[in-house]
Amino acid sequence: MCPPCYSNHCNVLYIPLDEAAALLFSSPPMATTITDSQKPFSLDPYHVSEEFGFILPAPLAELPPYYQPWMDIAQHVTELIYSHMLRSHILKMPLLNTQLLESHRELRLAHLALSVMTMGYVWQEGEDDTVKMLPRNLAIPYCEVSQRLGLPPILTHADAVLANWRKRDPQGWKDNSSMPAGLVYEGVQAEPMEYSGGSAAQSSLLHCFDELLGVKHEAMSGILKMSFPVRVNVLSTCTGAFLTRMRNYMPPSHKRLIQDISLQPSLRGFVQQQACEPLTAAFQLCVTKLLALRSYHINVVSRFIIVPAARARQLRNQGNISQEETVSRAPTALEEKGTGGSGIMSFLKTVRDRTRDVFNLK
Structure with a gap:
């Protein structure tokens, strides 16, 4: 969580997580009178829990x-x-x-x-x-x-x-x-x-972070296929379209939560309007953590997919891969594409760069 702001010159109040969530989803942009007909906010309809997040709590190990x-x-x-x-x-x-x-x-x-x-x-x-x-x-x-x-x-x-x-x-x-x-x-x-x-691009949590922090991945209808190489001038558009398509692989309740977050007033816009240094620092800390996660993801993909795939390609070109190694070796489809079909490194770097763009609050 972002730390509270206690500065005398900044009119910001620390709000517990459950109350903050209620305000995020129930409060309109302008102040209005709350009526008894308004239901308190709950994560239950989204199949999300405060303790486990999007993970399915206590999954079954056996069927009937x-x-x-x-x-x-x-x-x-x-x-x-x-x-x-x-x-x-x-x-x-x-x-x-x-x-x-x-x-x-x-x-x-x-x-x-x-x-x-x-x-x-x-x-x-x-x-x-x-x-x-x-x-x-x-x-x-x-x-x-x-x-x-x-x-x-x-x-x-x-x-x-x-x-x-x-x-x-x-x-x-x-x-x-x-x-x-x-x-x-x-x-x-x-x-x-x-x-x-299956792909990390289908992570409901990361999509929620992007919507909440204002990370924008431009999308264009009709461009849903990620290919490699992708021309630089359309890479951001293709990235946004690919991420939008990945939401169709989420549980509908999770997808609905992401959509509901996107319909709320902009958190980034609120931080900009307050012009409060501690609040801005707290927001940027959140962005920094998300940026660090995405940079780490790039390193993991490079180590466990790109490098082994390049080695497998080298062995295959040399004719050194036996029939017994066919199942265990890195698939050629992963040499340039991720498990979700995306141009893997260019895609991940574009997502990271769009996250970095959120730092500019001017």
Whole structure:
């Protein structure tokens, strides 16, 4: 939290977090009389908690016994991938009725289990032997659960991070050269569907920070595809459009919270109007922390994606990668693009630069 301001020349009052949130969402730009009909602000409708934030509190570890065939496979995806047996196990799986899933937590765990199986089924043999169709016994329940949650049928940030499971090969089948036509969900529709893989760009928390602090990522309708290289004069526009599209991979309640924040009076504008040095310093400290996080993210991506991918490309060009290394080596699609399909380094640097722009309060 930003520190309170006790300066005599600055008319700023410290407000507890819950009261500040209530003011942010319930107060119009101009002072008005509060009526009894106004409801107190609550994070509950957004599926957000003050203790855990956007993380799903106490996620389930098991589904009702009827869905044990899903869990038996989902809990052993890694072993089944390395033994090249995952696809055969999924093809033998029964087609289960999703109507027995009742609670939100059951649906979230089901979506997670089906997502893990789907990613493993597609990428079991690496990017050189992907599939064109997801079998109906997986595709139909997956799309039904996704529709009930308002999420797309692919492993998202909400699954792999917020529902607290480990993810493996989170690449999607949008903007991916290994699957240019997308993936057919058998029994759902005949035409291939394209979805971006799980990405930090789908983080509800980071989008909230951007809206609250006034970080602007310009967007233009119709430009939704990130490619590499991207010309400098359209990079910011493409970045904004990509981030806007990533909101479609969030739980609808989280997306609604971000939208509601964006409709409130500008916090940055308020700080500018007050012309209070301690308040300005507190605001800039918040921006500094977000900027540091994004710079650290760039370093992590460089170390764990860019450098290993470059090494894998070098070995591949030298013909030193064996068939056994196919699954474990860095996918070529990640050499220039992130897991969500973005031009990874140019994208991250543009997001960082837009965050730095917020420092100017003049």
